[in-house]
Amino acid sequence: MRIVTKEPINKGWSGDKKYCITNESGMRYLYRVSSGEQQDAKRAEFHRMQQVASLGIPMCQPIEFGFCEEGVYSIQSWIDGTDADQVIPSYSGARQYEYGLEAGRVLRKIHSIPAPVSQEDWEIRINRKIERNTKRYCQCPIQYENGHVFMDYINENIHLLKNRPQACLHGDYHMGNMIIDREGKLCIIDFNRCDYGDPWEDFKRIVWNAQKAPRFASGMVAGYFDDHVPTEFWKLLALYIASNAPGSVYWALPFGQDEVNTMLNQVKDILFWYDNMRTIMPSWYR
Numbered sequence: 001m002r003i004v005t006k007e008p009i010n011k012g013w014s015g016d017k018k019y020c021i022t023n024e025s026g027m028r029y030l031y032r033v034s035s036g037e038q039q040d041a042k043r044a045e046f047h048r049m050q051q052v053a054s055l056g057i058p059m060c061q062p063i064e065f066g067f068c069e070e071g072v073y074s075i076q077s078w079i080d081g082t083d084a085d086q087v088i089p090s091y092s093g094a095r096q097y098e099y100g101l102e103a104g105r106v107l108r109k110i111h112s113i114p115a116p117v118s119q120e121d122w123e124i125r126i127n128r129k130i131e132r133n134t135k136r137y138c139q140c141p142i143q144y145e146n147g148h149v150f151m152d153y154i155n156e157n158i159h160l161l162k163n164r165p166q167a168c169l170h171g172d173y174h175m176g177n178m179i180i181d182r183e184g185k186l187c188i189i190d191f192n193r194c195d196y197g198d199p200w201e202d203f204k205r206i207v208w209n210a211q212k213a214p215r216f217a218s219g220m221v222a223g224y225f226d227d228h229v230p231t232e233f234w235k236l237l238a239l240y241i242a243s244n245a246p247g248s249v250y251w252a253l254p255f256g257q258d259e260v261n262t263m264l265n266q267v268k269d270i271l272f273w274y275d276n277m278r279t280i281m282p283s284w285y286r
Contacts, residue, residue, distance in 0.1 A: 003023065030078055038072065039072050046062055048113075049194065052113065055113075057110065058185055058186065060078075063075045080182055081179040081187065085178075085208075088175055089213045096219065099216055100216035100219020100220040102219075102223065103178065104221060105223045105224070106186070107173060108223075111167040111168065111199040126161055137150075137246035137247060147246065150277065153238065164200075167199045169201065170193070171195050172193045176208060198236070201236075203240070206220065207241060235280050242270075251263070
């Protein structure tokens with residue numbers, strides 16, 4: 001492909017360099033560049049995207065993977081539209097819910113791709129994450145009120161992680177990684193955290209949706225389960241959210257006070273939704 005124009009995209013949290021490129025025919029594409037050390041991980045990521053795209057999911061289509069001076073690159077189709085987190089909160093509750101239903105159905109499709117048989121046991125992997133986040137919370141100079149209730153909930157429910165199934169995960173599934181295209185269709189982007197694991201862990205970022213558009217968040221759960229949400233899901237979702245929250249403020253520290261405040265407010269919201277982790281169903285769903 002001959003690139004005619006190349007405009008940098010300064011959005012997102014990944015270490016990739018991203019560009020909107022245009023070819024000789026005036027077609028636009030997403031061009032991502034990663035360091036050479038990530039060659040194997042990025043090739044595997046591209047392969048997972050191909051698997052997901054083969055299901056007919058509305059998303060950035062993986063087109064090309066190769067090597068460049070800066071390392072490795074991928075070319076994906078360009079989706080012309082508006083960031084979902086910018087427009088969905090302004091919609092009516094009913095319309096938010098409809099988009100949430102669609103997001104849930106799409107996620108269920110992604111999860112239909114099984115993990116490789118060689119995949120490490122989920123309980124072992126997730127316990128490493130939980131241990132890391134707990135350690136970060138203990139090391140963090142900023143503590144938050146009632147933070148101990150997350151630890152209590154984790155300790156009381158960690159047994160739920162035994163024998164969980166594993167499938168393909170988007171890895172960062174929330175409105176910030178969705179676009180409403182020119183026809184009003186919900187499209188999924190940013191698969192750079194795509195991995196394998198417990199399908200229900202893919203809901204942990206739903207806190208971002210619940211803060212901005214709770215009806216969308218409710219629809220996402222209902223759409224995934226066809227309105228038959230098992231009690232076990234709520235218990236595990238609370239566990240994944242509780243295990244992620246302790247390390248969030250520590251993660252935000254290098255990015256400045258604004259990001260720290262964002263995470264502190266999110267923790268406060270989580271504790272409110274779950275009544276200080278005394279209930280398994282968040283209040284935004286009711």
